Amino acid sequence: MHERILIVDFGSQYTQLIARRVREHDVFSEVVPAQVAHEHLGEDLRGVILSGGPASAYLEGAPDMDASVLDAGVPILGICYGMQWMCESLGGKVVPGESREFGFTEMTVDDDTGFFGGINPETVVWMSHGDRVAELPAGFRRLAHSADCPEAAVGDPDRGFYGLQFHPEVAHTPEGVAMLENFLKKVAGCEGDWTPGDLADELVRQAEEQIGNDGEVVLGLSGGVDSSVVGAILQKAIGRRCHAIFVDNGLLRAGERDLVEVKYREHFDLDLTVVDAGERFLSKLAGVTDPETKRKIIGHEFIEVFREQAQRFERAHFLGQGTLYPDVIESVAAHGGATEVIKSHHNVGGLPDDLEMELVEPLRLLFKDEVRVLGSCLGVPDELTQRQPFPGPGLAVRCVGECTPARIELLRQADLIVREEFENRGEHEGVWQYFAVLTGAQSVGVMGDQRTYEEAVAIRAVQSSDGMTADWVYPSRDCLQAISNRIINQVRGINRVVLDITSKPPGTIEWE
Numbered sequence: 001m002h003e004r005i006l007i008v009d010f011g012s013q014y015t016q017l018i019a020r021r022v023r024e025h026d027v028f029s030e031v032v033p034a035q036v037a038h039e040h041l042g043e044d045l046r047g048v049i050l051s052g053g054p055a056s057a058y059l060e061g062a063p064d065m066d067a068s069v070l071d072a073g074v075p076i077l078g079i080c081y082g083m084q085w086m087c088e089s090l091g092g093k094v095v096p097g098e099s100r101e102f103g104f105t106e107m108t109v110d111d112d113t114g115f116f117g118g119i120n121p122e123t124v125v126w127m128s129h130g131d132r133v134a135e136l137p138a139g140f141r142r143l144a145h146s147a148d149c150p151e152a153a154v155g156d157p158d159r160g161f162y163g164l165q166f167h168p169e170v171a172h173t174p175e176g177v178a179m180l181e182n183f184l185k186k187v188a189g190c191e192g193d194w195t196p197g198d199l200a201d202e203l204v205r206q207a208e209e210q211i212g213n214d215g216e217v218v219l220g221l222s223g224g225v226d227s228s229v230v231g232a233i234l235q236k237a238i239g240r241r242c243h244a245i246f247v248d249n250g251l252l253r254a255g256e257r258d259l260v261e262v263k264y265r266e267h268f269d270l271d272l273t274v275v276d277a278g279e280r281f282l283s284k285l286a287g288v289t290d291p292e293t294k295r296k297i298i299g300h301e302f303i304e305v306f307r308e309q310a311q312r313f314e315r316a317h318f319l320g321q322g323t324l325y326p327d328v329i330e331s332v333a334a335h336g337g338a339t340e341v342i343k344s345h346h347n348v349g350g351l352p353d354d355l356e357m358e359l360v361e362p363l364r365l366l367f368k369d370e371v372r373v374l375g376s377c378l379g380v381p382d383e384l385t386q387r388q389p390f391p392g393p394g395l396a397v398r399c400v401g402e403c404t405p406a407r408i409e410l411l412r413q414a415d416l417i418v419r420e421e422f423e424n425r426g427e428h429e430g431v432w433q434y435f436a437v438l439t440g441a442q443s444v445g446v447m448g449d450q451r452t453y454e455e456a457v458a459i460r461a462v463q464s465s466d467g468m469t470a471d472w473v474y475p476s477r478d479c480l481q482a483i484s485n486r487i488i489n490q491v492r493g494i495n496r497v498v499l500d501i502t503s504k505p506p507g508t509i510e511w512e
Contacts, residue, residue: 002028002194004044005184008037010053010063010081016325017468018049018079018169020367021177023199025184026192031365038066047075047160047188050082052167056131057084057094075160075187080129083154083163090137090161099148101127101165104172107152111143115155115162115182125152125166125173132165160187171465196370200233200377203362207237210360211318217360218310219244219320220302221272223260224390226322226363229371231268232378233362234320243316244270245309247302250278251394251408254416267381275305285396285403291512294403298393303355310357319357323364324371326467367466388433389467397512398460400440406493407455411438413491414457421483422461422475431473434461436487437500437511445495454495457487462509470504 005022007029009015015031022029032040037048048069055062063081067089070076078086084094105127109116125146133151136142140161144153155162162183168176184190211217217234221227221244234242244264248257257274264272284297303319310316363371368389375385395411396403414436422428437458445452459480464470475483484497500507 002044002198003046003190003192004042005029005188005190006037006040006045006048007031008034008048008050008065008069008082010034010051010065010085011055012052012079012081014167014169014468015051016365017367017466018051019365020325020370020466021169021180022049022184023194023370024177025181025190026194027184027190028194034063034065038068041069041072045072045074046190047077047183048072049183050076050078050086052080052082052128055081056096057081057088058131075183076162077183077187078161078163079167079169080165083165084131084133086161086163087133087137087140087154090140092133092137092140093135094131095134097130097132097149100130101146101148102129103127105146105149105152105166107144107146107166109144109153111141111155114157115179115187116143116153117182117186119175119178119182123175125168125176126170127166129165133163162187170469172469196373196377200374203233203374204236207233207360207362210358211238211241214241214315215318216241216243216313216316217318217320218306218313218316218357219270220306220322221246221260221264221270222322222390222392223256223264224322225368225375225385225387226324226371227320228264228322228380228384229375229378230320230322230360230362231264231270232375232380234360235268235270236378240269240271241315242270242320243309243313244268244272245306246272246274247305248274248276248278249281249298249301249394250405251281251298251396251403252412253390253395253419254412256390263384267384273309275309277301277305282403282405282408287402289401291397294396294512295393298396302392307357317357318360319355320360323359323361324467325365325367328364367468369465388428388431388435391510397510398435399438400511401438407438410455410491410493411436411457414438414487414494417486417490418459418483421479421486425476425479427475427479430463432462432464432467432470433509434459434473434475436460439498439511443496447495452495454493456496456498457491457494458498458500458511459483460500460509460511462504464504464509467509468504470509472501472503474499474501 019029107125109121139156140154146152152165168179372385418436422434439456441456461473462470
């Protein structure tokens with residue numbers, strides 16, 4: 001048994017990010033819905049973390065939890081809604097705030113011992129709340145404050161109970177990792193006995209148990225990091241009973257199909273089939289402009305292709321996918337909580353009710369950077385694990401408006417130029433994603449003294465550690481100038497290039 005931290009999901013977009021931060025400190029974490037949290041207490045438990053959520057703790061029907069968790073005799077850390085629920089449950093009072101706090105906020109630490117040991121007394125945190133704790137429970141005291149939130153952090157150190165109004169788990173709280181380490185190591189007494197290698201062995205074992213001794217899997221292979229690592233897991237688990245299907249849906253980047261065929265035959269011993277389905281997908285997308293509808297059409301067609309391919313194999317009752325946690329958390333309530341749905345990812349929200357195949361998704365609760373490390377543990381080469389993410393629906397979610405063959409080709413050419421200029425100049429190093437977006441806007445221009453009225457393309461480049469939050473990247477002027485000149489001169493049908501400087505939140509990384 002490993003040391004265990006129980007993470008209670010109250011519906012936050014960041015619940016699994018908390019779990020990931022715990023794992024970074026070599027401590028095993030388990031995420032459970034609030035309504036069943038009391039069923040997951042045990043001798044190996046070292047502490048409990050209560051997630052945030054979109055509700056208000058004082059309203060009827062707000063997410064609740066059996067209060068026995070508070071009597072488990074282990075330290076508890078409440079984050080945002082988790083803090084408010086804990087304070088309300090212990091006799092405090094939560095009220096609507098006089099002002100809201102969203103984004104970067106300066107915070108002053110009033111007690112720099114214990115939980116805040118080693119933290120700068122003046123620090124920056126990421127806030128996202130409209131309510132506040134007006135009255136503290138017995139035994140609690142203020143530990144930190146901001147200009148608009150007197151109780152930015154509170155605690156009862158004697159019981160090991162702490163509450164934070166901000167989010168230490170996101171990268172936008174610079175000292176959040178140190179704060180969580182203090183909770184895990186100093187407050188909960190964890191030593192750290194869990195590693196990525198343990199995870200790799202566990203995922204292979206789980207796949208073996210799920211698929212059985214004679215089951216076969218149809219693996220949706222996209223050529224990206226995620227499906228590559230799933231392929232490595234399944235290869236170790238069931239060998240050539242894994243049948244990898246790469247679908248050319250007509251929405252791929254330039255050169256993508258050739259790269260996948262060459263690299264996967266070099267590095268994997270999987271049964272690989274390439275399906276040419278571009279005309280099929282694009283015909284289904286004709287006349288469609290709504291982004292949710294696009295995603296669901298693409299998801300449906302992928303499933304239909306996989307179903308058709310599965311008929312070639314007698315025992316292929318399983319569908320393998322490289323689904324990651326950010327896909328899940330934006331598409332559905334991942335842990336059965338009150339999480340808000342942001343958009344349907346084709347491999348989650350786009351799945352049909354009559355799938356008739358059991359999903360094999362070993363990475364469903366992991367983040368991209370964790371998957372890269374896991375891939376290295378499994379022997380996947382760096383040239384595959386370090387590729388920039390590419391969405392399953394392909395260029396369709398970067399093409400605002402109708403995905404006609406002509407518009408997709410415009411975008412494909414522009415995207416290739418963006419990637420080439422970033423990579424040739426070395427400006428792709430440390431960048432999470434860099435790509436072109438066909439915005440759907442048209443604008444007047446002048447070329448050769450003649451009026452043009454053509455498409456506008458956006459350059460999108462972001463830095464992120466996990467895809468849950470992201471900051472926009474400002475390429476060099478030389479890089480931007482080269483991209484703009486090349487696109488306008490070489491891609492007929494585009495006469496304007498703009499730069500997207502939107503972070504996530506409030507935007508998402510992809511446009512659709």
